[in-house]
Amino acid sequence: MNFEETYLNDxxxxxxxxxxxxxxxxxxxxxxxxxxxxxxxxxxxxxxTGKTAxxxxxxxxxxxxxxxxxxxxxxxxxxxxxxxxxxxxQAMQGFGxxxxxxxxxxxxxxxxxxxxxxxxxxxxxxxxxxxxxxxRLLSHLRMGHVDLSQLSFFVxxxxxxxxxxxxxxxxxxxxxxxxxxxxxxxxxxxxxxxxQQLARTLLYNPIEVKIAVSKPAEKIQQSAYICxxxxxxxxxxxxxxxxxxxxxxxxxxxxxKVKDITRELQRMHINCAQMHSDLSQQERDDVMYxxxxxxxxxxxxxxxxARGIDIDDILMVINYDVPQDAEDYVHRIGRTxxxxxxxxAITLVSENDMRYFSDIERFLEKDIxxxxxxxxxxxxxxxxxSTPRKNTRGRGGKSRGGKSHDRRPHRGKNSDKxxx
Numbered sequence: 001m002n003f004e005e006t007y008l009n010d011x012x013x014x015x016x017x018x019x020x021x022x023x024x025x026x027x028x029x030x031x032x033x034x035x036x037x038x039x040x041x042x043x044x045x046x047x048x049t050g051k052t053a054x055x056x057x058x059x060x061x062x063x064x065x066x067x068x069x070x071x072x073x074x075x076x077x078x079x080x081x082x083x084x085x086x087x088x089x090q091a092m093q094g095f096g097x098x099x100x101x102x103x104x105x106x107x108x109x110x111x112x113x114x115x116x117x118x119x120x121x122x123x124x125x126x127x128x129x130x131x132x133x134x135x136r137l138l139s140h141l142r143m144g145h146v147d148l149s150q151l152s153f154f155v156x157x158x159x160x161x162x163x164x165x166x167x168x169x170x171x172x173x174x175x176x177x178x179x180x181x182x183x184x185x186x187x188x189x190x191x192x193x194x195x196q197q198l199a200r201t202l203l204y205n206p207i208e209v210k211i212a213v214s215k216p217a218e219k220i221q222q223s224a225y226i227c228x229x230x231x232x233x234x235x236x237x238x239x240x241x242x243x244x245x246x247x248x249x250x251x252x253x254x255x256x257k258v259k260d261i262t263r264e265l266q267r268m269h270i271n272c273a274q275m276h277s278d279l280s281q282q283e284r285d286d287v288m289y290x291x292x293x294x295x296x297x298x299x300x301x302x303x304x305x306a307r308g309i310d311i312d313d314i315l316m317v318i319n320y321d322v323p324q325d326a327e328d329y330v331h332r333i334g335r336t337x338x339x340x341x342x343x344x345a346i347t348l349v350s351e352n353d354m355r356y357f358s359d360i361e362r363f364l365e366k367d368i369x370x371x372x373x374x375x376x377x378x379x380x381x382x383x384x385x386s387t388p389r390k391n392t393r394g395r396g397g398k399s400r401g402g403k404s405h406d407r408r409p410h411r412g413k414n415s416d417k418x419x420x
Contacts, residue, residue: 009061019094025054034209042207064101076148078155078162080164081133081165089106103128106132107140119140120140148179152182159171163198191210191325217338217343236264245297245315251303255277275300275301316344317335317343349383354385
């Protein structure tokens, strides 16, 4: 489907023509009409599927058509990291090239005082669109720089990453300050229970759009060690003793384990660094810079970087524990075997992880090779496949509470205009 077949206005279409955008991606085709029609929306899609355009284009088109307050903040786009906020801001500049009356400001941490002052001026002038990380926006809110009383659009991009980074309370605090009559749009790469709960709290009668997760690249050599939890660090030692491994990411779902693994590698004199939510934005930026530039050989991280890292030369991914969602597994191991390279993915599977790993094999429709434990490490538990678990995820179209039913009328073009 072409963008010209939608109800996006001519100024947006002109910008898309200049940018050589013609065919919509599946997520754009399913989301743009629903957002134009004024529905709350929950989109589940991987990074790289075009979801930024899926929400920015209809919002900018609606704002450009008018009917929204002047000199007021009409839209907030929340992003988990400064890097993503910058990417969204760049997309905003391109899509909004012909929108003379639409202003925007990007608000994120890790900058000097002059940047904060610049943000403050933009906020007080009433930028139409704010692109912000949660912590930085809260700082401006507490200082009285932001008036959200007339907001019409609230967007959460990569919501699962924001929750992984500990921003849940910040998001709820910001949402509590919004007017009742606004449209909420939430995108997530995965749908764990915590995302379902957040959606029930923030969205009213949402349209749900889910784009199937792609299977891992065939060039990834996947294998696993079935082991007891105390044996995991011994396996890590074995892996790093048998070869001079570089360009490696080790993932764990818990930051305490990330710290333990890092300490163990440092004892082995492995050139490593850790990445988790306890680090400040500046510290995370420094770690990523050193890893990308090759000054660090091994990155030990929570899922904070599973979808945020864009490096083409990762040789190996080690899952210290098994993700509870098969889609998280795909995102983790997808950091390797990029740009036509080969890659290795090794997963450590304890007794408590077996059911999750069995779900992953079922999702992949294949059995992953099980490596024998290294010599001298003792017996391993017997791997037992679990029976398929019933899908308890909610479906779209039903209100599940948490939000007022006092909604504004649809502003969508389809509700009051005929197709051009």
